Amino acid sequence: MADEEFKHLVRISRKDVNGNKTFEYALTDIKGIGLSLSRTIGLILGFDLNEKIGYISDENVLKIEEILEDPKKFGIPDWMLNRRNDYATGETIHLIESDLDMMLREDLNRMKKIRSYKGRRHEVGLPVRGQRTKATFRHGSSVGVSRSR
Numbered sequence: 001m002a003d004e005e006f007k008h009l010v011r012i013s014r015k016d017v018n019g020n021k022t023f024e025y026a027l028t029d030i031k032g033i034g035l036s037l038s039r040t041i042g043l044i045l046g047f048d049l050n051e052k053i054g055y056i057s058d059e060n061v062l063k064i065e066e067i068l069e070d071p072k073k074f075g076i077p078d079w080m081l082n083r084r085n086d087y088a089t090g091e092t093i094h095l096i097e098s099d100l101d102m103m104l105r106e107d108l109n110r111m112k113k114i115r116s117y118k119g120r121r122h123e124v125g126l127p128v129r130g131q132r133t134k135a136t137f138r139h140g141s142s143v144g145v146s147r148s149r
Contacts (some may be wrong), residue, residue, distance in 0.1 A: 013030060018053075048138060
């Protein structure tokens, strides 16, 4: 491929991606896309995963964005998507970038509002998933356990 076709920044779904990275690693720069989903998208479109993404054509960028809009339409299984059985709609969708951040914020606010265990732990800044707190998650000046002599 000629050097005049190379783009140093490729704009994919509201995110600038480094054109010097290979296809499979460049897509992981987009928040919400991991390595396995990136490889799957590359295999669906028939790309060489080790080719630099700076050489990709604008038509192929549009195809990638189309897959990211509705991955289920292209045969990507539900277990690869990051929003299965959504709380409000019950649908299985895949969110990226600011949509993912906004949905996470809404989930946390809903948990805080209904006063669930996880919501209360988030409010106070304590661990949510059952970790021990004797030695870790200390924020004040207390360190260790005081003993009487």
